[in-house]
Amino acid sequence: MMKKEPPEASGLDMPNPKPTTPDAQVRRILDQLAERFSCRDFDGTLIDSAELEQIVADGVEAPSSCNQQNWHFIIVTGSESKRQAREISGGNHHFEFCSALIYLCFQKGWTHGNFSIVQSVAGACYHMMLSAHLRGYQCIWNAGIGDHHALRDMLALPPNFEVQGALAIGRAKPSAPAMKAPRRPVNEVFSWEHFDRAEVSMYPVKPAPAYPYFDIRNDHNPFAQWDPRAWSWGQIADFRGYSVWAKSPLAGVYVSRRQGDAQEVEHSLLPAQLDGQIVEVMPWGGTSTVLLMQALSKSARLSVAELSAHNLTFIKERLSQERFAADQVGFDLMVGGILPYADASVDTIVLPQILEHVPDPQAMLDECARVLKRAGHLVVSTRNMASAYGTLWRDVESKAQIPNQGPFTPLPAADVQAWLADRFVIEEQIGIGQSATGDAAILTNEECFTGRLFAARARRE
CATH class of the missing domain: 3.40.50.150 (Vaccinia Virus protein VP39)
Incomplete structure (x- = not known):
């Protein structure tokens, strides 16, 4: 699908400015940031606690909704705690062997209906990821952290706070796949003035008059279309081609528990x-x-x-x-x-x-x-x-x-x-x-x- 050209300026609009070209130093930084990839195979070596604190300090330079900064970050480095975190997560191998887990938390009640506190924590998390990357570490952000009740006990989290995810930071093993997951062509994920997206990258759902966000959960989605006859081959290829990168291709890891032998x-x-x-x-x-x-x-x-x-x-x-x-x-x-x-x-x-x-x-x-x-x-x-x-x-x-x-x-x-x-x-x-x-x-x-x-x-x- 050809992406539409940007709209012409109206009489009330200022003319489109000429694009700026980053200087060599800025370009190097942007290229370096784009090289960040998710790692799931860490060597377990320690990172100095002061540097971990500085990574968090870099993270909270991110914008926060209404500048409330109702976020909180719990750094976990103890071997037994990381082993417990792996168990609670359902088997995330890297939780146990990273140098540090940073649990991403926020105080409930500041969502403003548009998940503003969730967006704020996500922004801070990405700042931390870039800080770790520029310091020569590898990391991976995880939403699949496991049972929240068990995590509350482990982290002594008060009931008015929620845990949103965990950031694993460490040094990759020499054998770890240094692979950046593929990104969609940029012209597939934006459009000018109105929504315009290739059908192959939009997945089928069951027909409904509306799709209320809070009616949908991971474990209960009444609109999920499981029947492959409702999907085109192109949609199935697109789905599998990107979501397969949800797991790093590590030897002997991520074998289905359901299948057993x-x-x-x-x-x-x-x-x-x-x-x-x-x-x-x-x-x-x-x-x-x-x-x-x-x-x-x-x-x-x-x-x-x-x-x-x-x-x-x-x-x-x-x-x-x-x-x-x-x-x-x-x-x-x-x-x-x-x-x-x-x-x-x-x-x-x-x-x-x-x-x-x-x-x-x-x-x-x-x-x-x-x-x-x-x-x-x-x-x-x-x-x-x-x-x-x-x-x-x-x-x-x-x-x-x-x-x-x-x-x-x-x-x-x-x-x-x-x-x-x-x-x-x-x-x-x-x-x-x-x-x-x-x-x-x-x-x-x-x-x-x-x-x-x-x-x-x-x-x-």
Whole structure:
């Protein structure tokens, strides 16, 4: 979409001034600030307490609504406190190993209906981030801090104050990914005079006459559109391509707790000799790719097909962090649900819980049948609506906000089995997990249709 030109000056307006060009020193500072990136892998070394206090002092030079400065910042550096902070957060690895956590708090009652105190604290936080960056430290701001009641106890926070987030500061490990998450093209995020934005970067919501802000929470969003059929491929690609950067591509970190050992069970369905041309479709963060790389024969070549170049960059770095050879894997963009491979050119395709993420799962299976060689294999897994997890999804998860992995709706295992049987010969099928989360029990025969996951290996004739 072409961005509209700035409006012409009216007779009452002053003419548009000529743009100023920053001098070399200012340009260097601006460029240095733009290099700041979020770090989640710290070495744990200490920072002098006086310097931490100075970082906070730099932060409070930020503007404050009505100059009330109803903010408060709690610096946490004790090892046991940081370990507790990690536990309360739900597992934020970097909370324990950063040099300092600065909890961002404010006194309730000064919101003015426009979140003015929240904006003030955010401004101060960013000032602190820039101060830390210019001093040679790395940092990351976190909204996901965990249970607020537990934090109140840990921080001795009075009831009339609220904790908004936490800023982790420290020195990055030498091996930490020095990657700045991608930014949208600037002409996509602003417009002149009125709202004007590309549809691909606006995500679907359920139709409603209004969307009141205080009716929406992370754990309860009545307008969230979980059904991928309501999304275009471009919207799904955009969502995944940016939100995937919510996690740094660290080795061995950020594996789904829900899955437990389920992924290893899924991969037990792989052909005994994983050779030739292998394709993994839409693995998102690359955790499944890591396990798949371990199973490849030396002569096999893996291709990762994803929707966005951002996803591919992330997975490349994840594999590099895991010390895998780059010459055994390729990275390919798929557009509009079309696999970028010739007919009958692929030996094995792996679909790691992605059928429930696509607008037309049967069309995706048709694509797999197209590119598979005769006697080639498809290994597929999907979250099963007809399971304890399906009940959890309907009653709890689907009432919340769309997760970073994108919209999805679990599929009935019996439907997936029928779709596979229409196109392939099913060699083995299992259910994985009796409970809604965590376990990886293998279910066979009729019980396979009741597992949290349904998984199968099928062969193209």
